[in-house]
Amino acid sequence: MAYARGFASLTFSPPISLRRLRFFRPRLHRNYRVKPDSRISCNLKFNFAAGKFRELGLSRSVELDQFITSEEENQADEIGQGFFEAIEELERMTREPSDILEEMNHRLSSRELQLMLVYFAQEGRDSWCALEVFEWLKKENRVDEEMMELMVSIMCGWVKKLIQEECDAAQVFDLLIEMDCVGLKPGFSMMEKVIALYCEMEKKESAVLFVKEVLRRRDTSGYSVVVSEGRKGGPTGYLAWKMMVDGDYKKAVDLVVELRFSGLKPEAYSYLIAMTAIVKELNSLGKTLRELKRFTRAGLVAEIDDHDRLLIEKYQSELISRGLELAAWAVQEGQQNDSIIGAVHERLLGMYICAGRGPEAEKQLWNMKLTGREPEADLHDIVMAICASQKEVNAVSRLLTRVEFMESKGKKKSLSWLLRGYVKGGHFEEAAETLITMMDSGLYPEYIDRVAVMQGMTKKIQRPRDVEAYMGLCKRLFDAGLVGPCLVYMYMDKYKLWIVKMM
Numbered sequence: 272m273a274y275a276r277g278f279a280s281l282t283f284s285p286p287i288s289l290r291r292l293r294f295f296r297p298r299l300h301r302n303y304r305v306k307p308d309s310r311i312s313c314n315l316k317f318n319f320a321a322g323k324f325r326e327l328g329l330s331r332s333v334e335l336d337q338f339i340t341s342e343e344e345n346q347a348d349e350i351g352q353g354f355f356e357a358i359e360e361l362e363r364m365t366r367e368p369s370d371i372l373e374e375m376n377h378r379l380s381s382r383e384l385q386l387m388l389v390y391f392a393q394e395g396r397d398s399w400c401a402l403e404v405f406e407w408l409k410k411e412n413r414v415d416e417e418m419m420e421l422m423v424s425i426m427c428g429w430v431k432k433l434i435q436e437e438c439d440a441a442q443v444f445d446l447l448i449e450m451d452c453v454g455l456k457p458g459f460s461m462m463e464k465v466i467a468l469y470c471e472m473e474k475k476e477s478a479v480l481f482v483k484e485v486l487r488r489r490d491t492s493g494y495s496v497v498v499s500e501g502r503k504g505g506p507t508g509y510l511a512w513k514m515m516v517d518g519d520y521k522k523a524v525d526l527v528v529e530l531r532f533s534g535l536k537p538e539a540y541s542y543l544i545a546m547t548a549i550v551k552e553l554n555s556l557g558k559t560l561r562e563l564k565r566f567t568r569a570g571l572v573a574e575i576d577d578h579d580r581l582l583i584e585k586y587q588s589e590l591i592s593r594g595l596e597l598a599a600w601a602v603q604e605g606q607q608n609d610s611i612i613g614a615v616h617e618r619l620l621g622m623y624i625c626a627g628r629g630p631e632a633e634k635q636l637w638n639m640k641l642t643g644r645e646p647e648a649d650l651h652d653i654v655m656a657i658c659a660s661q662k663e664v665n666a667v668s669r670l671l672t673r674v675e676f677m678e679s680k681g682k683k684k685s686l687s688w689l690l691r692g693y694v695k696g697g698h699f700e701e702a703a704e705t706l707i708t709m710m711d712s713g714l715y716p717e718y719i720d721r722v723a724v725m726q727g728m729t730k731k732i733q734r735p736r737d738v739e740a741y742m743g744l745c746k747r748l749f750d751a752g753l754v755g756p757c758l759v760y761m762y763m764d765k766y767k768l769w770i771v772k773m774m
Contacts, residue, residue, distance in 0.1 A: 353378030373677030
């Protein structure tokens with residue numbers, strides 16, 4: 272870990288393997304000496320009563336950048352002479368640190384070893400010694416939970432300092448390698464912690480450079496700090512996920528695509544996260560367009576012209592094309608993983624639903640079933656409503672087959688979705704037929720659904736056939752007790768005659 276030994280003032284020398292270099296390290300910042308009779312004023316304060324170590328915080332056992340005060344005198348007096356002798360020996364650098372610690376093992380308590388870690392971890396001290404001490408503790412099985420948390424807090428502090436000082440991504444990654452070499456393996460992904468620190472400091476561009484460095488080092492040397500391959504999918508997926516959570520959906524997609532095209536192969540799961548970002552972007556676009564239509568109807572804004580409509584359609588098509596590209600990469604990288612294949616179809620389904628593409632969405636429903644990933648009942652209903660709005664007769668017929676075997680509550684819900692799909696597409700005759708089908712099955716449509724169909728039928732009364740359909744629907748609703756008596760009237764131009772009938 273000669274790399275870490277030059278950690279004075281958090282400025283690193285080029286990484287050199289500690290296993291190849293032990294005693295040829297420069298003596299840095301030797302303007303201090305600790306004597307056995309001196310008081311340690313080493314910018315720290317032990318605080319065993321601190322709160323539980325949470326969210327990878329930088330303190331439980333120790334708070335950095337504070338001084339031991341008179342209140343801690345009793346604790347300081349408890350430090351034995353062996354501690355000071357060990358510090359002195361380690362600073363001379365004439366022998367292996369492990370030899371020194373082994374020789375004085377019986378004279379050093381756990382608290383003194385913790386204090387030794389913090390002493391050498393301070394800015395201006397030789398951090399190489401801190402890593403050497405921890406490595407020896409690990410080999411001697413003297414690292415308990417508290418000691419591990421202390422070292423993790425120290426390492427997190429170093430990483431945070433590097434990021435604040437805008438050091439190269441390579442230096443940050445090298446520090447993680449040093450952490451891995453000394454056996455520091457906390458119960459979380461340090462890779463994700465580093466990316467989170469970049470994002471918290473609003474240095475996402477630097478986070479991208481860090482992820483590129485991780486992928487580059489993985490591909491060239493085969494060495495990579497252990498990362499979680501869970502729901503966030505490694506460094507690429509985690510950064511994309513962080514961007515997506517912050518609402519930067521397009522940036523999350525562009526990140527994964529850029530890394531793929533640059534030859535740095537992202538993790539398979541990162542493609543799924545990018546596809547999720549596309550679904551969210553399409554959904555956001557849909558919400559914006561619905562709001563725009565509402566403002567247009569209220570007369571607050573002008574209607575979208577043909578040019579803007581074409582731009583919107585083009586942007587939507589580009590997003591879908593990008594999603595298909597990501598899907599192909601995910602399938603390619605996850606061929607042996609059925610869960611990834613099923614998740615790909617699930618996200619494609621979400622894309623087509625948000626884009627209002629019924630036939631394509633229906634296809635993904637069946638693909639999900641074939642991969643053993645059963646879609647939720649609501650997804651069937653939503654896809655059926657989209658197909659109904661586009662009057663995709665065959666698709667609606669196929670999706671309706673499952674409704675026949677459903678219980679009354681589920682059947683009413685599915686038929687209501689179908690009815691609303693027809694209403695949205697302006698297909699009121701089909702909506703009226705669905706309304707009658709529901710009543711024939713003993714299912715009573717919701718009031719708002721009945722009103723929507725009746726209003727739509729009223730607007731379309733232009734031919735005798737339309738009048739008959741409208742009057743037939745009124746009669747069926749009246750017989751079912753869902754409407755009161757209706758006055759049906761029309762005007763005949765030829766005879767200049769009004770005809771009014773009570774139902």
